[in-house]
Each structure stands twice: as structure tokens, then as C-alpha cells.
Amino acid sequence: MKIIVTGGAGFIGGNFVLYAVDKYPQDQIINLDALTYAGNLETLKPVEDKPNYKFVKGDIADREFIFNLFEEEKPDVVINFAAESHVDRSITDPGIFVRTNVVGTTTLLDACRTFGIGRYHQVSTDEVYGDLPLDRPDLLFTETTPLHTSSPYSSAKASADLFVQAYHRTYGLPVSISRCSNNYGPYHFPEKLIPLVISRALNDEEIPVYGKGENVRDWLYVTDHCKAIDLIVRKGREGEVYNIGGHNEKTNLEVVQTILRILGKPESLIKYVTDRPGHDLRYAMDPTKITTELGWQPEHTFETGIKDTIDWYLNNKEWWQNIISGEYQNYFTKQYKM
Ligand code: NAD
Numbered sequence: 001m002k003i004i005v006t007g008g009a010g011f012i013g014g015n016f017v018l019y020a021v022d023k024y025p026q027d028q029i030i031n032l033d034a035l036t037y038a039g040n041l042e043t044l045k046p047v048e049d050k051p052n053y054k055f056v057k058g059d060i061a062d063r064e065f066i067f068n069l070f071e072e073e074k075p076d077v078v079i080n081f082a083a084e085s086h087v088d089r090s091i092t093d094p095g096i097f098v099r100t101n102v103v104g105t106t107t108l109l110d111a112c113r114t115f116g117i118g119r120y121h122q123v124s125t126d127e128v129y130g131d132l133p134l135d136r137p138d139l140l141f142t143e144t145t146p147l148h149t150s151s152p153y154s155s156a157k158a159s160a161d162l163f164v165q166a167y168h169r170t171y172g173l174p175v176s177i178s179r180c181s182n183n184y185g186p187y188h189f190p191e192k193l194i195p196l197v198i199s200r201a202l203n204d205e206e207i208p209v210y211g212k213g214e215n216v217r218d219w220l221y222v223t224d225h226c227k228a229i230d231l232i233v234r235k236g237r238e239g240e241v242y243n244i245g246g247h248n249e250k251t252n253l254e255v256v257q258t259i260l261r262i263l264g265k266p267e268s269l270i271k272y273v274t275d276r277p278g279h280d281l282r283y284a285m286d287p288t289k290i291t292t293e294l295g296w297q298p299e300h301t302f303e304t305g306i307k308d309t310i311d312w313y314l315n316n317k318e319w320w321q322n323i324i325s326g327e328y329q330n331y332f333t334k335q336y337k338m
């Protein structure tokens with residue numbers, strides 16, 4: 001089988017490529033990535049010489065490039081991870097989110113329609129459902145929860161999902177969609193909460209917590225997400241949406257305190273900063289469908305996964321120190337005025 005994985009130089013796509021190249025030596029994995037600020041080929045070092053792996057640099061919204069690539073490669077499967085993925089960046093610059101997340105997705109769908117495809121899989125997010133109240137722990141997102149987005153990021157992801165479903169209904173394209181909760185683990189870019197806290201705490205730097213730190217996220221270890229996507233692509237039903245999550249709800253403050261405790265750093269590093277505009281209160285996934293239909297179960301709890309993640313950041317300082325020494329520093333100063 002020939003699989004085009006888009007966004008394979010990013011956090012989740014990178015973890016997926018490492019997993020799939022190793023697990024399926026008989027499959028050809030083509031990693032298509034534009035190498036934006038979030039793409040890093042260092043992540044792919046362990047597989048770069050494998051015969052079933054190939055990297056192609058390109059933009060999913062570049063129609064001519066994508067059509068030429070599909071004509072040449074004739075992929076059996078496309079798994080679309082490529083996206084602009086950071087909510088804070090979407091608040092300062094929504095346009096690039098529309099281009100990559102919406103136009104990029106429809107360009108891939110058009111190429112699939114033109115050249116034929118066995119399965120197009122869209123990697124989506126729980127953020128398309130909006131947020132849940134803090135005082136109703138009984139409420140969870142299911143696949144039938146209406147889309148109700150808050151940020152330019154989640155709006156662009158929801159638009160992409162609607163196009164994927166429209167191409168199934170209108171053109172019969174064999175698609176699937178997964179919507180996952182917040183991921184964490186190795187190769188996570190240090191602008192996101194967990195790697196930001198680990199990297200700054202290790203440098204004894206202040207840790208910016210939005211508002212009162214009471215917002216809740218449902219955390220899933222990245223390889224559990226990768227295995228769920230693999231199952232959906234190979235065994236999931238066409239035209240279906242699958243929610244992915246492991247019932248690991250934590251407030252942001254709990255996450256920060258846990259990391260500081262494990263690293264032996266003081267809570268005085270925490271700095272409460274102005275809240276994110278439109279900040280979603282709580283995300284929480286109901287994964288009953290993927291569990292009962294496909295037998296998926298996460299292998300990590302937050303408690304085991306966060307220890308493994310911290311160990312990885314301690315053992316791979318070069319990977320993240322290279323990132324935070326460059327352009328990222330300008331972003332950080334502008335975003336937090338710190
Ligand atoms: P990321 O920002 O770490 O990686 C995105 C990758 O896409 C980068 O390698 C980047 O270079 C590439 N890319 C960006 N624009 C491109 C373009 N126009 N053409 C080709 N490549 C392009 O993101 P991530 O956290 O790994 O997220 C991957 C996917 O998973 C996204 O679609 C995101 O919406 C979804 N998702 C993320 C989370 C999470 O917690 N991070 C949770 C659920 C779903």
C-alpha cells in the first residue's frame with residue numbers, strides 16, 4: 001500500500017510516520033510537508049534511510065504541485081495531518097489557517113477525486129465541538145454533538161471536516177474523520193502548554209498560565225492517537241467520524257503543578273497572564289464508538305504518559321533547544337510580552 005502522510009514533519013504526523021514506517025515495512029510511506037516553523041526533519045532521523053520511507057517538500061494548498069504528485073505517485077491512502085495548529089497564532093493571523101486547513105484540505109480532496117483513492121483520512125480535533133461548562137462533568141462530546149467553534153483555528157478545522165463529509169456524500173469519496181483530544185508526548189513543539197512548561201521549568205523561567213488556570217483539557221499520549229488513526233484507516237467504516245480520547249481531564253493548573261513537582265521546581269515559577277480571547281473552558285471526549293466498534297484502548301494514563309514525556313525532554317534536549325534558540329524566541333516575546 002502507498003500512503004501519503006501530510007504534515008509528517010510535525011508533532012503528531014512525525015510520531016505517526018515513525019510508528020507506521022516501522023510497523024508496516026511492506027507499505028510505502030510518503031511524508032509530504034511544507035516545513036513551516038512547526039515542521040522539523042530532525043524528528044524523522046530514525047527512519048530517513050528506510051527503504052519504505054520518502055520525504056517530499058510541498059504545500060497541500062498548491063494545486064498544481066499536489067496534482068502532479070498524485071499523478072506520479074497514485075497513492076492508495078492519504079492521511080491529512082498538515083495544518084496550522086496553534087490557537088494563539090490563529091488569533092493573530094487567521095488567514096493562513098483558512099489557506100492551509102481549508103483550501104489545503106479541499107485541494108487534497110480534489111486530487112483524490114481526480115486520481116482515485118482507497119481512503120482519505122482527515123485528522124481533526126475535539127475543538128470543532130466548541131467547549132463544555134466547567135460545572136457539568138457529566139457532559140462529554142460525542143460524534144453527534146453539533147459543531148460550534150470558538151477560535152479561527154477550530155473554525156478552519158470544522159470547515160475542513162464539513163468539506164470532507166460533503167465529498168463523501170456528493171462524490172462518494174471513501175473518507176473517514178477522527179477527532180482527538182489534546183495530545184502530548186515526544187517531539188511536541190514548545191509553543192504548546194506541556195512542552196512549554198517542561199522547557200521553561202528546566203531553564204528556571206516563568207511559566208505563563210492564562211486566566212486562573214482553571215480551563216480543562218482532556219490529555220492523550222500521542223502514540224495512543226497514532227494507533228487509533230491507524231485502526232480507523234484500516235478497519236473503520238467509510239464516511240464515519242470517530243472521537244478519540246482517554247478520559248484524562250485536568251485543569252491547566254493541575255498539569256503545570258504536576259510537571260513542576262516531577263521536575264522538583266517551585267510553584268513560584270507560575271505567572272498568571274491575561275487570558276486567551278474566547279478561551280474554551282473545557283474539552284472532554286466520549287470515545288465509546290471507537291472502543292466498542294474497533295476495540296481501541298489507550299495504553300497510557302496521564303500519570304504514566306507525563307513521566308515518559310518529561311524523560312523524553314530530559315534525554316533529547318538538543319531537539320527542543322535548537323527550536324527555542326531561533327525564530328521561536330521572537331514569537332515568544334511578542335506573544336507574552338515577557
Ligand atoms: P504541528 O503544528 O506540530 O504540525 C503541522 C505540520 O504540518 C508541520 O510539520 C508543518 O510543517 C506542516 N504544514 C503546515 N502547513 C502545511 C502546508 N500548507 N502544506 C504541507 N504541510 C504543512 O501540528 P500537530 O500538533 O502535529 O497536529 C497535527 C494534526 O492533528 C492537525 O491537523 C491538528 O489540527 C490535529 N490535532 C492536533 C491535536 C494536538 O493536541 N496537537 C489534537 C487533535 C488534533
Ligand code: TYD
Nearest residue numbers: 087182191192193194208209210215217252
Ligand atoms: P494549547 O497547548 O495551546 O492547546 P489548545 O488551546 O489547543 O487546547 O493550550 C492548552 C491549554 O493551556 C489551553 O487551555 C491554554 C492554556 N495555555 C496556558 O495557560 N498558557 C500557555 O502559555 C499556553 C500555550 C496555553
